[in-house]
Amino acid sequence: xxxxxxxxxxxxxxxxxxxxxxxxxxxxxxxxxxxxxxxxxxxxxxxxxxxxxxxxxxxxxxxxxxxxxxxxxxxxxxxxxxxxxxxxxxxxxxxxxxxxxxxxxx
Numbered sequence: 001x002x003x004x005x006x007x008x009x010x011x012x013x014x015x016x017x018x019x020x021x022x023x024x025x026x027x028x029x030x031x032x033x034x035x036x037x038x039x040x041x042x043x044x045x046x047x048x049x050x051x052x053x054x055x056x057x058x059x060x061x062x063x064x065x066x067x068x069x070x071x072x073x074x075x076x077x078x079x080x081x082x083x084x085x086x087x088x089x090x091x092x093x094x095x096x097x098x099x100x101x102x103x104x105x106x
Contacts, residue, residue: 056102071103
């Protein structure tokens with residue numbers, strides 16, 4: 001006895017207005033262009049965070065090999081304050097996430 005499985009349905013390609021949620025072609029075009037710029041910025045931000053992680057690993061390694069601790073809490077507080085001052089309360093959460101990414105890679 002053989003069982004037939006249905007072929008997966010593929011959705012028809014969405015129009016730019018459907019993909020952006022815009023009501024006009026002009027708005028959809030503007031949104032599409034802006035999203036491309038955001039995607040490029042996100043790629044740059046990710047690259048900068050990866051670079052920060054690598055530099056942080058060098059610092060941690062030097063600190064540990066000299067007999068120090070892996071994390072410098074006073075420095076982390078300075079970083080948190082810097083992000084909070086620049087971006088408000090959400091900046092603190094962003095800095096916490098970044099610091100978490102940069103810890104313990106050694």
